[in-house]
Amino acid sequence: MERRTFLKCATHGLGILWAALVGIPAVAFLIDARNRPAAAGDFRSVGKVSDLEIGVPKQVIIRDVRHDAWTLHPNDVLGRVWLVRRDNDRVDAFTATCPHLGCSVNFEEKAKRFICPCHNGTFNIEGQRVERPGITNPAPRGMDHLECRRDPADPETLQVKYQSFIQGKDTPVAKS
């Protein structure tokens, strides 16, 4: 091999070696967030069943331990939940996060429906997506159901297992 060619190849080779030695760890560092899974929620108390009127949705907040990179919040707000009491026994819980693009869904007292103020995602009191005349409903699915139960130690207290779901899908898929 000619000297010049050798020098060129060696210089390029060393450069590539260095780029790999720095580049691979750099990429691993940049995509490190993949190591931080969504918190696996547990049942948390949200209030008394007797505080809920049948057929009238009530918004409550869920508190839990929250990790944010290095910070640990021992008792922080994880999210908001709509509770709808159907009858004496049954209570439905929906996350207040819109399944479209994640805005916060409000309840419209008069029309008895949930409406997202961002892009008009509309849901009936059962949480199912409904059409409104003349307005497109961009929500791909109904409001996301959360698991809801009575506290085993105190049946008067309601507990909800909070979860976040991926937006924009036809069916609810929990974030991992």
Added chain:
Amino acid sequence: LKIKSRRLRFYPDAVTVRTWFDHRTGYRKLIDVLLIEHIPGGARWRYVWGSCLAFVFASQLITGVLLMTAYSPGDSTAWSSVYFIQYQMDFGWLIRGLHHFGSQMMVVLLGIHMLQVVIAGAHLPPREVNWWLGLALLGAVLGLSLTGYLLPWDQKGYWATQVATNIAGNQPVIGPWLQKVIVGGPVYGHQTLTRFYALHVAILPPLVIVLIIAHLTVFRRHGVTVAVRLQPADPKKDDGWLWPDQAFRDMVVSMILFGILVALVLAHHGNSIAPRDTSSSNQSTGGLVSYDSLAHAGRDGRGADLDAPADPSRPYPARPEWYFLFLFQLLKYFEGEQEVVGTVFIPLGAVLLLALLPLLGFGPMRKFGHAFGVLVVMGLLVAVATLTYLAIAKDRGDSEEARLFRRELETADELARRAVQLAGDGIPADGAVYLLRRDPLTQGEKVFRATCASCHSYGDQVRNEQAGASDLADFGTRQWITGLLREPDNPRFLARTKLTTMRNWVKRTRAKAKKDKSEKELEAEFDRIAGWLSAHPREPVPKEGDKGSFADGYRAFENHCMECHAYQGTGGGDTKAPDCTGYGDADWIRLMVMGPYLQSRYGSRNTMPAFRDLEGPDAEFVRQEVQQAKQLLLKDSGEGEQTEKKTKDIEGACKLVHLSDIDRELVIRWLVKDYRVIFGGDPITAPFKR
């Protein structure tokens, strides 16, 4: 012809991506400008230093931008984010380590480059402007080092940089004003970090880039300075070119430097998260290195050091980074008003002298100028090295001061290790400084000494020969309870307390067993009680016929103790002996600390003050509550001959002493050996151990 010219315009002849792109952008011309440089006399290894500096600086830019994606400047977040980079993020230890040691390497290379330039006489006319540009680069790089040192917001950087900014504050006339502007307020805080961060990432690096471009452009104008003996006889022959002759040499030396950097990063400079386990590391060297162990090698202490979080309330033996030690040492020779000589006049004088060097290269002075330049730069480097050596030797020496310095440094290192360990469970939102301030292991004993040690001992760790109350080392453990049931008259337990009923009962029971020759049975019974109580029982009273081990222990307790002691609302007489539900656990101790006069603790027989937070919003409520408890106890004690004494006892039983909620939890956790950080806010709690 028309078609041909169209073809030429849109489709270069041999269509490859390269030719197409060059046709559209002309990038090859740029590369040619960069690479085609004539080196008279040929490529030389001695010419590599400038390129090496550029290489390390490029590496600093890359690692710096990577660190920016994870660093969070702010009083309460800076340390935590650096901790997260160093110990949690994949290869964070490597990126940070390369950046940390890269900055030191730049300083070293600057010294070498400078020396090599004066030896070659490359600072002399016509290259004097480039020498000045180089000096400006030196200043900018040192500025980068200084600002970067503070960013982790650890004790080391915090206190070392205090010195630097205070020097700025000591300058005549504008000093105090200047210091306030740099620091972003009267004392260090959020804005100190945002300012230093802005300087470090947004102002100084672009300045360095501009200066490098100028430095290179001016360099190209006059070319390398070829030593006389290397000048080719025929300038047309024996020439070298930047590409690839010199570039190869530059690359080889740069890679050697990179290897040194990696070796420095791989050495153990930091604190490992867990004590290094030699047995497991022996195993891991045998097998393949896993991705996880490589990505998180910071946890084994690899990479740059991270000191404990900056804490203005905690002293630190501050020293600047090693390449500023000479300035630190220089300061020692000047006192009071003369200090400005060491902080300003001498450093400025040295810079001025350096700046004037090229001017000695005109005309007949050139030869002298050259020699003088070498002498000055060598002299300065020797002076810097000597001062640095003196500073290091002093700290490593045998003097009282040096020993104190090393002791302080050791304490600081221990705290750094502790902080890093605690951070793994999560850092309070208030900031990493609270990791140590609310660490039961290091703070609990302090609170115990200040608050409890006037009456209690804690083994040999906190010894109080006059202790009127029991020794709380291992309180509530099986061993402690067994000891109490064996020798209640030992000063470790009840000897110096007023709790005669319990003492007498133990002695009576043992004497009776001795008489009945049932000592062994009694010992077994006591052992069952100790075992059961030391598990801090809180379960409901077991049902009749329950044969479980819990029920077994409960029966022993029921048989011997429940005449006086209650458990879950049953048992207990009117002897005012403490309730044993959860005996010795954190909740039990909390009630004892906050309300020892309660019926479930020692009632009117209590002699310990109630320790409550009397500086908070509910102080008045606490006072009234205790007052009412006192009235109740007085009422219960009834009328009789001893009323006056009893009243006095009850007054004593309901004394109040201030102890903040945090301090109380610190001492409780320290007592029960639960060393998790106490998180502020509401509620005062921390998550369960992972």
